[in-house]
Amino acid sequence: MVSKGTCWSACQPRESNRLQMYYLPEDVLYHIMSYLDYRALSRLSQVCKTIYHFANRDAVWKKIAKEFINTGITRQGKDLYPHIPLKDRVKVSQNWYHGICRKEVMLKWRINLLPWIQLDGDVLYLSQAADIGVYHLRPDRGRLQRSPMALFSGHQEDVCRFAVTDTHLVSGGSDGKILVHHRRNGFSVEYSGHNQEVNCLDCRGGLIVSGSRDRTARIWTLSSNFPRCTIPMNDRVWSVAISPTQSSFVTGTACCENFSPLRIWDVERCELLCCLGSEFRRGAGVLDIVYESPFHLFTCGYDTFIRSWDLRLSPRKCVMEWEEPHDSALYCIQTDGNHMIASGSSYYGVVRTWDKRQTRCLEMFQLSTAVSSPVYCLRFNTSHLYATLATTLHSLDFRQGPRPRRSHPLPQTAVGI
Incomplete structure (x- = not known):
């Protein structure tokens, strides 16, 4: 009780004696915030300016971002987009998970093509017939400029595949040729070796691997336009990929012969290391x-x-698989390096997103309704997904929802009701 004559205000604890949260050491604050989910952390950041600035640091959000899809944090913890605040990426990740996006047709052309795309920061590379155009992305406008800012050409027939490195653009075409373009000065070198169309190629660290309808895979280097090695495949080669270590590569064939369509090869010795899988239907090409x-x-x-393979385990069986619900062939895939996969199907421009932690797809986006077309290629970053169909380039913007429909004006008699 307060004795008579004692001032009530003197009994109250002084503001300076209270332990404010922002007085705590930073390592203690990090530890406290590590127990919060993204909703609680967002609410906490509204308490005061000091907590707001601390709670918006990427180090606070990194643990949360690693559990969400397509935030730019890989399974190994590498940040692919350090220039974008993690808090913003976690917010956009919610739209990816729930399929909330705005669809745009960024580019159209009149004839049916088999276009391929690559993303390099804010630059998009798009193959159209025998040329590869370089476009600066303007996501806020929703479209590309009509004319590319650069053009790589030289093939006599359509470009089938191309790969982009820091210094070069390497393309393979239906004319059986491989062209190596220098990105800065535009100088190009022609590699000849395949006698039919080059269906696929990959390039890493000066190493080039190509696959062709002529049933061979060839190994090249940027320093020589003669193949270093030619490997008979006894089947048409549809896909290739070089390991990040550059010591081996994988080939995917048409599966028209009695052996696995997936095989891993040693780069130095040009020898078969192993086959992946044991039961493939005839014609189930990769x-x-x-x-x-x-x-x-x-x-x-x-x-x-879609199959996931762990090369540290037995090569005879994949570790996980996801089936396309409508029994459509899958033309292309990309992963975010952590939890998400995006796939392009063979009918009506269907794009699906998948969470690796579950077997059913997250969302489906149908990009074409009037005319059926495969999704020939897709690429994405943390905010956009780009996909090419036979006559169009599409964009899905996950930073915002679909455009609201225009409502019809109310009749004059209904105004004010």
């Missing part, structure tokens, strides 16, 4: 291969499955 780490890769193709 159309795309993606390395996520030196021992982890993903494949897809005509048999409608």
